[in-house]
Amino acid sequence: MLFPQRFLDDLRLQANILQVVQEYVPLKRAGQTYKGLCPFHAEKTPSFHVNQEKGFFHCFGCNVGGDVFKFLELHEKLGFQDAVRMLAQKFGVALPEEGERGDGHADSGLREALLKIHEVAAAYFREDLDHPSGARARRQLHDRGVTPTTIERLGIGYAPPSRDGLRDRLLKQGFAPALLVQSGLVVLRENREEVDRFRNRLMVPICRDSGSVIGFGGRSMETGQVPKYLNSPETPIYAKGRTLYGLNLTKAAIQKAGFAVLVEGYFDFAQVYQSEAAPAVASCGTA
Numbered sequence: 549m550l551f552p553q554r555f556l557d558d559l560r561l562q563a564n565i566l567q568v569v570q571e572y573v574p575l576k577r578a579g580q581t582y583k584g585l586c587p588f589h590a591e592k593t594p595s596f597h598v599n600q601e602k603g604f605f606h607c608f609g610c611n612v613g614g615d616v617f618k619f620l621e622l623h624e625k626l627g628f629q630d631a632v633r634m635l636a637q638k639f640g641v642a643l644p645e646e647g648e649r650g651d652g653h654a655d656s657g658l659r660e661a662l663l664k665i666h667e668v669a670a671a672y673f674r675e676d677l678d679h680p681s682g683a684r685a686r687r688q689l690h691d692r693g694v695t696p697t698t699i700e701r702l703g704i705g706y707a708p709p710s711r712d713g714l715r716d717r718l719l720k721q722g723f724a725p726a727l728l729v730q731s732g733l734v735v736l737r738e739n740r741e742e743v744d745r746f747r748n749r750l751m752v753p754i755c756r757d758s759g760s761v762i763g764f765g766g767r768s769m770e771t772g773q774v775p776k777y778l779n780s781p782e783t784p785i786y787a788k789g790r791t792l793y794g795l796n797l798t799k800a801a802i803q804k805a806g807f808a809v810l811v812e813g814y815f816d817f818a819q820v821y822q823s824e825a826a827p828a829v830a831s832c833g834t835a
């Protein structure tokens with residue numbers, strides 16, 4: 549059985565290597581790292597170091613080293629899979645369900661295509677924000693105090709009122725109609741008509757830690773427009789319960805600070821992000 553890379557990345561981020569190692573090895577702070585007597589070779593002077601920020605350990609005496617998974621594998625004499633399970637249990641991270649472990653299997657081609665579609669869509673929404681017809685959207689962002697730099701860093705865009713502008717763009721790029729529906733960006737109506745899911749909305753891309761776009765949150769432009777927030781549905785690349793918005797932008801700062809501020813919405817996140825007050829993540833798009 550294989551765990552998806554994204555799950556492993558999330559777990560590695562949440563599992564504090566310092567906390568894990570300290571249960572076995574007394575450590576003392578030494579500048580940027582922590583050090584102690586190596587549990588893997590006999591020594592009297594500490595040459596075993598743990599770097600919490602970078603998430604790895606290393607012994608200068610016997611040259612053993614690695615991440616938090618590696619430490620448990622070596623120290624508990626576990627296989628990789630069991631080390632992963634042990635850490636997930638310890639830090640309260642749910643293991644992926646059976647059937648969600650498809651990374652690297654038959655559906656990896658599908659996932660790749662869906663990621664590519666989202667990349668094209670994100671570019672399309674950004675273009676439309678810069679277009680003359682995006683003037684109102686730009687003004688709304690300005691009125692919300694979102695700076696041009698933040699707009700660019702968050703990749704915020706605008707979905708025009710057009711019925712199938714994005715669908716057209718994607719079809720022209722050679723994506724199959726069924727794939728567009730599967731991406732969640734195109735909706736198949738009861739009359740078999742296919743239209744863009746997001747129309748006349750401010751568009752916020754939801755990304756993996758790596759930065760790949762996996763979904764969108766769309767905010768209404770008009771007062772009576774419902775719903776106020778429309779999010780991408782779950783797809784083979786987007787599992788809502790496991791995506792915190794903004795982590796791709798603040799992960800490094802969170803690791804450095806050792807904490808994060810949890811905010812509710814995309815635009816709350818934008819405010820905290822551009823104020824640089826504290827590293828934040830948002831829970832939006834997760835329910």
Ligand SMILES: [Zn+2]
Pocket residue numbers: 586587588589596607608609610611612
């Ligand atoms: Zn050693």
